[in-house]
Amino acid sequence: MDKNNSTIQIAFICENDLCKAANYVWMIISPVLLVFGLFGGFLIATALIRIRSHTSPLSLFLFILTITDVSILCVGLVRLWILETWELDIRDLSNAGCKLLHFLVYFSMQFSSWILVCVTIERFLKCRCIVYSSMVTIRRCKLAIGVVFLVLGSLNSHYFWTHGFITTQNKTTCGVQPGYETFDEWYIKVDLFILCVVPFIIMMTLDFFILRILKAARLFRQASVATSQMYNKLKKVDQRLTKMLLITNLYFLFSTLPVSIIFILKSYLNSQSETLYSVLSLIGSIVYTLQYSNYSVNCIFYTVYDKRIRRHIKQIFRIAKPRLRSPGSQYTVRSSSSEMSEGISTVTSQVSIRTFSQIDQ
Template identity: 30%
Template sequence: MSDGPIENDINRYLWLVVSPILLVIGTVGNLLSIAVMRRSSMRASQASVYLIALSLSDIVVLYTGLIRYFIREVSGTDIRSLSTASCKVHITLVYMSLDTSVWILVAFTGERILSVFKPYKVKNICTRITSLVLIAVIIIVMLILNSHFMYGMQPLTTTKDDNTTVTYPCWPINSKYKHFLANVWPWVDFCVFNLVPFLLLSIGNTCIAVRVVMSQRRARKVRGSEDNHASIAANGLSTVATTLTTARGPPANSSPPASASTEISYNPKLTNRRLARCAVSHAFCIPTAFCQRSENQSIGGEHRLRQERPAAYNRPSLKLTEQAPPMRTSARNDRTSSMTAILLLLNIIFLATTTPVSVFFIIQDSWSKRVTTAREQALFKLTFTVVNLIQYANNSLNFILYCITGSRFRKELQAMLFKRNRVFPAGGVTVRRPRALEREITGLHTRMTVAADDNEAQAQTIPSGNNLTVPVSRQVDTHI
């Protein structure tokens, strides 16, 4: 404990204790984020490009801005006081990396807006190349915007009225530039670093949230409608009336009477749920429909069935060519929801952590002029320390935010950290089976099974000009 105000001790302990914690968490977390985003299953998403760039910029922020204060408290050496080049380059890198991190988040929000409003066009608009080009443009623009530090900042040694020498590690080169830094630059930095991103992110988040809520409501209505139609179809299968019309005339050896009962047979391997969907639309399956009067009746000729459903049942209009398969749509919705949740929380945390430091720099000059006592000076420094640590927390804790909100991110992290090896005792060789390959094998097996079912269903259709013995399988009796 020092003899001065207690705020000085709190200020020192914050830099010595909180700074290394944020450095360790930020370094490990951002490196893990980069490793997860580079996995094959995550690289398919354009969001991985922005999140990797965001993690890299956060690492630069931590190892240019935060580490400077930690080293200064530990050793008493300021990085900016080492040379003129270190002064100019360091302050430029700090401001550029902070601004770059913010605007990468803005670009990520724009990509999410397109993915929510134009899900079928976003892959054509936001390619991996365009994302990389946009990130490069952001870096160049932010470097140009903050390049004035390369001209106006340098170490300065001056003598006060009492003949004491004071050395400033990084000080404005003249009075005009000092006035610019004190009165003009804080407002420019506030607009670039906080105000404009705040407005863009707020508008973007509002649009995304409204769109996601509307999509979820519409999806619930569609699912309810499908379940209703499936229930009606299941109840109406027993009352389907089928009228037989003959394309080439009735067969020679068979002339069913008008009162003959007719049966419709589907592939016996079809599930009850799929049978119900078959009644809604034949696009879901190929029915093996037969006309017969008795079990195992032999019929011939080329026939065409016209099914007349009861008035109470109306088949819904489906535009299958404009809709993705249900499983693929569900997977895409899960990916969109996961990335959208990550983005919304990132934006909220960004606004909460960057606003205090931006406001402090605006009032810093006027506040410092009103400081007259040691206690007020200590309180001023403590406020500076707190708002800066809050700002650097934003660059350190993104990994934790990903784990909290991103279900896909958590799964990929678990797969990367806890993947199991398969060992063959004979040769002692360890073989890792990629999860992506395992999913591909499972998908291929599913597609082959569906194709086999469809081929079997087609094999049971009525051939032209031949006699056919109709099997009895999942038949539903109907009457003309």
């Protein structure tokens, strides 16, 4: 979702406390979300590269999701932060930039939502299908990503001719081209379903079946597992996955639905009233930052439950952290074995730093 240009032109006139509060929300929260999202995205992307994301369907989807979310923060949140801080809209710098930024914001947000759908489908098939390994292959996952990319790209390609520079009152700004106003209002409603409603329904439906499968498997293990210790360990894994599914999908709805609703309301309400505009500005700043917070923490929700990713992130911090060796006659050199088989075993060898000038024969 993106902010409408018609509201921006009034923003310079509005000087009451509500408008100032909305401006402070953007100025303070946006940099925090941006730094957190970019730094977290870099760590997760690096960890996924280290574990060879192209060899695992889930890792491949998470890698694409990470890159997409970082792109959303760069093309969407950065622009809004600059706009609210320095009153400069980078879309007004060039006609090509106006068209391209409109396309990238809408396309990348929808693409992120449908990659989440792909992740949920992959989790469902892994729980449901015995022939998962032969059904869900890397080649088919790449094909699914390509299809989603092409469909959403084609669907949002209209921004290259429906938006561009328009001149009103001797001022050139980025906006909807004359004759496409009705189409733009109609597409806002379509975007609500593509971005939020349909993906949420699919994810919640599949999560319901996943939870039922996990419950049935837990009851089966309770009757078949010999030791209670092993059963409790497997139960904790199920509970962790259940929490991940519920938290990610509920937060997805909580962060994307309000901004879609407020965007539709703005198209019907008369924002020429300063009081109404002030209220909508404050509410809009809150729901917009809430939406972008979803892209800052999106991958963290999914990767925090993956031990491999957590392990590689810890290794990244160990590499960056300087090591201080304690004085002594011996020190330990730890050499990690190759990660091609995702092993975590380490070999410790004690190396003496003393040299002997003579060996008794």
